Amino acid sequence: MDQRVSFITLVVTDMEATRRFYVDGLGWEPELHEAGEVLMFRVADKVVLSLWAEAFFIEEVGHRPARGGVPPITLAHNVATRRGVDTVLEQAEVAGAKEIGEPAEREWGGYTGYFADPDGFRWEVAYNPGEIGQSVLP
Secondary structure: OOOOOEEEEEEEEEEEHHHHHHHEEEEEEOOOEEEOOOOEOOOOOOOOEEEHHHHHHHHOOOOOOOOOOOOEEEEEEEEHHHHHHHHHHHHHHOOOOOOOOOEEEOOOOOOEEEOOOOOOOOOEEEEEHHHHHHHOOO
């Protein structure tokens, strides 16, 4: 198996709220949108973020997703500057993000803050001056 990820799929409870947040609020352009079912964004070369309605997840996977508390996953959006972190967090707040955390200097040398999307998935907005952090910037 090649060392890569092709799709990241998050199960959402309200597809319309999710679309409003990502498309109307954050300004993302969908690659594919099947109303009420799935919303996909190309987030990198050969990587797609898929937001999938819970009913379709249950039908295909055969299990209801675990709910309650903070999902045990974070997604990261790296930016080139500390100011970029502040700007993205402000944009997320205007878009309706929940639980926006104040950005902070981290002991490893970066500067990060978090926000939650409509289903509580945490997005880290990060300035990482290290080699690996810089390598993921466009």
